């Protein structure tokens with residue numbers, strides 16, 4: 090590590106560049122109770138509710154729409170295949186958190 | 196420039212091809228100095244649990260350096276591998292790459308085999324001499340087979356009598372054997388005892404093989420020899436089989452001689468515990484299972500061969516700062532499924548990010564849904580929502596359960612469509 094060859098200098102330039110780029114990196118976002126709940130939904134509805142396939146996307150739907158839908162699935166007022174079985178696992182308060190989380194997704 | 200550590204260089208130049216530059220400089224990868232980054236997390240296993248965990252750590256905190264070590268350069272999913280075996284998908288359809296994890300999330304993806312971990316030096320050793328230092332380690336290595344459990348069946352034999360319980364070459368072998376089989380042949384599926392990866396998997400496999408045979412070789416039969424006395428979604432599967440494939444699938448439980456103890460590969464014959472012989476034209480043996488070997492090497496498993504963890508954080512009960520998720524872990528009431536591993540990957544990511552930032556993690560929540568295709572137009576599911584009760588992952592009472600027994604064709608078709616939709620969503624949640 091005492092003498093540097095040409096390739097060392099090349100590497101060092103590269104490092105400096107990457108260091109500068111790296112310093113503009115975003116910081117940690119808060120892990121909220123809502124995101125802990127909502128991450129489970131991504132298994133079927135896609136990351137943050139952006140479903141790429143046959144399962145309805147829920148990102149950006151209104152809070153009221155999602156909240157009402159989940160409560161209606163839970164009560165059986167709204168017919169579903171699997172959503173009734175899922176919605177029964179959440180309290181009113183949790184449903185509100187979920188609805189707000191997905192409504193706030195772009 | 197002498198303060199610049201080799202470790203920093205390796206990490207920072209990683210995206211620009213560090214290994215080749217390093218090789219030309221003659222630098223090794225061990226003996227590295229302290230990181231400039233907040234913390235280094237190494238994840239072993241780039242499947243359902245590990246790849247999810249990598250992505251979600253970086254989403255929450257991009258100042259944490261994440262290195263994901265995976266033996267394979269592409270990942271073929273077990274989910275929908277039964278559809279490949281049944282001829283309604285091909286292997287390409289279920290194979291994913293690590294480009295998005297690298298490029299979009301800045302995960303340092305390294306391909307190779309982890310052979311050892313030093314929990315004191317906090318160093319992961321790879322075959323070929325490379326090493327990676329960590330502040331926290333996550334392992335999601337999946338399962339390995341108990342090759343000593345069935346006499347006459349070992350890894351070499353599995354080349355001709357495939358297990359197809361890890362997707363890839365084995366999946367294709369079983370598919371090819373079904374295609375070559377004459378009409379009127381018998382396909383034997385040997386199903387394993389609990390606990391094992393994907394509880395409904397063997398029965399979905401029988402269903403999709405039946406779908407193929409019904410259309411192409413209708414005189415053929417499927418015999419499921421089971422080490423268990425009952426299985427997941429049994430009434431729903433049996434109802435579907437009677438409706439779609441009457442007389443084609445026979446299931447034999449362990450008390451009727453379903454438990455296979457010996458295999459004669461040459462004679463294409465399996466023997467149950469009463470020494471009754473069953474001859475097949477294609478034989479799929481799904482052996483008893485245990486946590487993948489690296490979990491054993493690291494001393495993370497109990498006497499049953501699975502890894503006990505704190506079920507809120509997935510930290511090993513044996514080693515501090517080492518987390519285990521997915522099939523290899525003991526995760527309360529959750530089954531060994533890809534959905535569960537994905538769910539656990541996110542909870543574990545939250546636990547790791549919270550610990551590194553000295554924060555308290557909000558209460559975890561977990562979900563599982565396992566869809567099975569009885570035919571391409573006939574889907575069934577089992578679901579559950581979980582939380583922590585008395586320190587273990589427990590089902591929330593009143594929620595979850597299986598598809599209704601009296602559902603009509605429209606309902607079953609909808610669930611088949613959702614099975615496909617689920618696959619697209621979960622693989623995008625992991626790999627894109």
Ligand SMILES: Cc1cc2nc3c(=O)[nH]c(=O)nc-3n(C[C@H](O)[C@H](O)[C@H](O)COP(=O)(O)OP(=O)(O)OC[C@H]3O[C@@H](n4cnc5c(N)ncnc54)[C@H](O)[C@@H]3O)c2cc1C
Nearest residue numbers: 240242243244266273274309336337393521522532533534
């Ligand atoms: C036929 C079949 C059908 C299935 N269908 C479904 C389904 O429909 N839905 C569902 O939810 N689940 C399904 N599953 C279950 C699902 O595949 C597993 O539960 C899931 O893959 C577990 O995730 P994991 O992260 O624990 O392991 P894996 O996804 O297997 O990932 C482990 C990774 O670690 C790597 N690895 C292991 N050891 C090392 C090492 N020492 N060094 C480097 N890399 C290493 C492996 O190469 C592998 O890529 C199915 C399984 C089968 C067999």
